[in-house]
Amino acid sequence: MSERETPAGGRSRTAPREVRRSQLIDATISCIARHGISGTTMAMIAGKAGLSTGIVNFHFDSKQKLYEETIVYLAQEHHDKWFREYSNAGLSAAEKLLAIADAHFHAKICTPGKLAVWYAFFGEARRRAVYRDLIDRIDTRRFALSLQLCEEICRDGGYTSVNARVVAQTLEVMYDGFCLHILMYPRDLTRKDARAQIRTYLATVFPDHFTAP
Structure with missing residues (x-):
């Protein structure tokens, strides 16, 4: 399963579900390490992963x-x-x-x-x-x-x-x-x-x- 992400340049990118989830988990580790649990937001995680918050919500409720x-x-x-x-x-x-x-x-x-x-x-x-x-x-x-x-x-x-x-x-x-x-x-x-x-x-x-x- 994959989803489509359209970056600012207008070029579509697709990636398998497991790849996106791995990206987001890696980004979460980086954000918590820097900001702590309470200081980390979904927007920070999305930004670190280079994805939209919509993609984050697609993979994690x-x-x-x-x-x-x-x-x-x-x-x-x-x-x-x-x-x-x-x-x-x-x-x-x-x-x-x-x-x-x-x-x-x-x-x-x-x-x-x-x-x-x-x-x-x-x-x-x-x-x-x-x-x-x-x-x-x-x-x-x-x-x-x-x-x-x-x-x-x-x-x-x-x-x-x-x-x-x-x-x-x-x-x-x-x-x-x-x-x-x-x-x-x-x-x-x-x-x-x-x-x-x-x-x-x-x-x-x-x-x-x-x-x-």
């Missing part, structure tokens, strides 16, 4: 719907990145756990604009509720798989004193904390630094399976 699609897009993008690596049957449990960790700090995932959108949703009470409704399934699945990997590593290495659930929970906290720090203080912590600190933590907990940088 409301700004709320566009925001919801944007956060789902970001969550799915992150999920797809780590799940591709996780699904590699040739990887060990330790390598799969690192794949999940590293996906949080991939260059296409951990960008200032995308991080700003994540934390814009976290920062508003009613947005947090929406976030949980939309994203909880994806987050829950990642945690469950991480927990399974930690349990497998515990069994394989005989780490009888290690609580696998605590390790999996600690990793989740580290992901969120490092991403926030990268957003707020990018000169103090880089994506590479975050990956290194996670490896250091895992090497402390599972010394036979991980090596500190």
Whole structure:
């Protein structure tokens, strides 16, 4: 499905529905990163995308719907990145756990604009509720798989004193904390630094399976 947009020059342009939606989601990320959720308008998003507000309304019934699609897009993008690596049957449990960790700090995932959108949703009470409704399934699945990997590593290495659930929970906290720090203080912590600190933590907990940088 495609729609027609006629720019000022009078030359018609058409684009598939998914292309337009992608344009608008990218524009939404840019606008929220710069202006925040409350400061972003549909007119701003349309202008950033180089489209009319009519085209925005054609694809999204409301700004709320566009925001919801944007956060789902970001969550799915992150999920797809780590799940591709996780699904590699040739990887060990330790390598799969690192794949999940590293996906949080991939260059296409951990960008200032995308991080700003994540934390814009976290920062508003009613947005947090929406976030949980939309994203909880994806987050829950990642945690469950991480927990399974930690349990497998515990069994394989005989780490009888290690609580696998605590390790999996600690990793989740580290992901969120490092991403926030990268957003707020990018000169103090880089994506590479975050990956290194996670490896250091895992090497402390599972010394036979991980090596500190």
